[in-house]
Amino acid sequence: MIEEFGIQNTMPHLTWPVRRRILPSALCLLLSAFCFLPSAAHGQEIVDKMVATVNGGVQTDLITYSDLLWQLALQPNPSIVNPSSEALNGALRLIEDQRLILQEAQKLPTISPSEQEIKNARDALVKQFPSQAELQERMRRVGLSSDKFNEILEQRVRIEKYLDFRFRSFIVITQKDIADYYRDAYLPRFKSRYPGRVVPTLEEVRAEIEKTLTETKVESDIDNFLDTARERAEIVILNPV
Secondary structure, eight states: OGGGGTOOOOOOOOOOOOOOEEOOHHHHHHHOOEEEEEETTTTEEEEEEEEEEEESSSOEEEEEHHHHHHHHHTSSSSOOSSOOHHHHHHHHHHHHHHHHHHHHHTTOGGGOOOHHHHHHHHHHHHTTSSOHHHHHHHHHHTTOOHHHHHHHHHHHHHHHHHHHHHTGGGOOOOHHHHHHHIIIIIHHHHHHHSTTSOOOOHHHHHHHHHHHHHHHHHHHHHHHHHHHHHHHSEEEESSOO
């Protein structure tokens, strides 16, 4: 039953460019051992390959093969049965970004997620899947336990709150910005897509345009933040996927 995982009915996924640092070959050989983790799917120990480490100047976080599978399982489309190298590397890049942001977010205890915020994230995630049963099955197949699932949700909420605090709350969109976008982007696009239809007035779409401009600026600021974070960070590939 889906209640087993605490799901009653998450967060947008981060998808920014990644530049990885490769560990020197000698140290790669030293650290390319395997670690043993419990499997919630089978109730026994399984071999879990270490894939990478991320250090943004705060701590060193280990990324395992299970982390990649869990990331894929919590997205509605990627295959979790013999996933491709492309899918695994996409998950790796995403988790690297998440870990860098999370290390910064952990410096601000005041943004700790509440139980309600985590529940909202859980509900939003479930809605991305055709059914609760499908999400439950994907979690079961990759050994994603209830405790680990809740931990991932908590981290995603913490990341989102940090990004809101660090970027979205300081963005100012002026009336000139909105008017310029309406004239230069919204009107031409609307007329091209819907020829002959009555064009909405600026007042009718002001809120929509302001939201679009805000999210575009947030995305740009996050890209710049991650570029800088990666220049300072040490991201080490232990075992390519």
